[in-house]
Amino acid sequence: MEKKKTGISYVFQLAKDERKKLHLGMFLSVISAALSLVPYPVLF
Known part of the structure; x- marks a missing residue:
C-alpha cells in the first residue's frame, strides 16, 4: 500500500504542471509578509 503524501509534497504533486x-x-x-512588518512611516 502506498503511503499518502501530506504537506508541501502533496501540494507540489497536485500542481506539477504549474510549478x-x-x-x-x-x-x-x-516578500509580502516581510514588507508587512515594516512600519508605514519608514516607507515615506
Whole structure:
C-alpha cells in the first residue's frame, strides 16, 4: 500500500504542471509578509 503524501509534497504533486507559478506565488507571499512588518512611516 502506498503511503499518502501530506504537506508541501502533496501540494507540489497536485500542481506539477504549474510549478513555476506556485514557486512565484510562494516567493511573493514571503516578500509580502516581510514588507508587512515594516512600519508605514519608514516607507515615506
